[in-house]
Amino acid sequence: MMLSIKSVAKNFGGVKAVNKCSFDIEENKITALIGPNGAGKTTLFNIISGLIGIDKGTIKLQNENITNLQPHKIANLGISRTFQLTKVFRNMSIKDNMLLAKHTSEEEIKKILDSVYLHKPLDTFASELSYGQQRLLEIARALLMPHSLLMLDEPTAGVNPKIRQELKLILKNLKKEGKTVLLIEHDMDFVMSVSDTIVVLNQGRVLKIGNPKQVVKDKKVLEAYLGK
Ligand SMILES: Nc1ncnc2c1ncn2[C@@H]1O[C@H](COP(=O)(O)OP(=O)(O)O)[C@@H](O)[C@H]1O
Numbered sequence: 001m002m003l004s005i006k007s008v009a010k011n012f013g014g015v016k017a018v019n020k021c022s023f024d025i026e027e028n029k030i031t032a033l034i035g036p037n038g039a040g041k042t043t044l045f046n047i048i049s050g051l052i053g054i055d056k057g058t059i060k061l062q063n064e065n066i067t068n069l070q071p072h073k074i075a076n077l078g079i080s081r082t083f084q085l086t087k088v089f090r091n092m093s094i095k096d097n098m099l100l101a102k103h104t105s106e107e108e109i110k111k112i113l114d115s116v117y118l119h120k121p122l123d124t125f126a127s128e129l130s131y132g133q134q135r136l137l138e139i140a141r142a143l144l145m146p147h148s149l150l151m152l153d154e155p156t157a158g159v160n161p162k163i164r165q166e167l168k169l170i171l172k173n174l175k176k177e178g179k180t181v182l183l184i185e186h187d188m189d190f191v192m193s194v195s196d197t198i199v200v201l202n203q204g205r206v207l208k209i210g211n212p213k214q215v216v217k218d219k220k221v222l223e224a225y226l227g228k
């Protein structure tokens with residue numbers, strides 16, 4: 001098992017943002033975390049990457065307990081991620097943004113940029129890129145960082161249809177390479193076409209776990225999405 005989440009709970013004041021949440025992430029699979037706004041998806045990402053401490057539960061990465069470790073320790077143990085609101089350094093070049101992830105050759109940087117369909121000169125400032133291209137740069141940076149688990153928080157949010165298609169291909173290629181990915185995504189078509197397993201969260205709890213076919217026809221899932 002790549003990641004194991006057991007009975008994790010996190011309250012913000014009176015809000016049970018994550019409530020006795022348990023699920024596993026299998027190696028070499030793309031797992032999508034979906035659910036209505038406020039379901040607790042981003043909170044769970046922040047918990048896994050150590051940005052938010054938890055009240056209860058355990059999180060294990062390849063059987064190693066990482067519960068409430070500091071973010072840099074968790075990153076060093078092999079979790080790389082992107083953010084819902086992109087965090088590239090706009091006043092730095094593409095190359096320097098990439099070098100923040102790992103000190104490496106231009107050759108490796110170019111190879112990874114190619115794999116995310118970002119074909120721009122390395123000295124281009126991030127501020128000169130479109131929003132969607134900045135998101136691709138952020139994914140490239142997360143890919144360059146040594147990792148065993150890649151986590152992407154809503155990669156398609158705010159990007160145009162062309163980049164959305166490219167993101168689909170990027171994920172399908174990652175799957176072919178046997179990468180392990182945890183993805184938060186709103187776009188159901190996107191989720192259905194790239195995921196092996198879908199975890200549906202609602203009000204901080206796991207509502208359903210299954211493959212795309214099992215999830216789309218589930219009554220509880222439909223209710224959560226259509227609203228009661
Ligand atoms: N830092 C915080 N302080 C207080 N409440 C928070 C905080 N972060 C998230 N929440 C609340 O926790 C719940 C889950 O939020 P979030 O994880 O952002 O949901 P999602 O990403 O699924 O839309 C929401 O009710 C949200 O308002």
Ligand SMILES: [Mg+2]
Nearest residue numbers: 041042043084
């Ligand atoms: Mg979110």
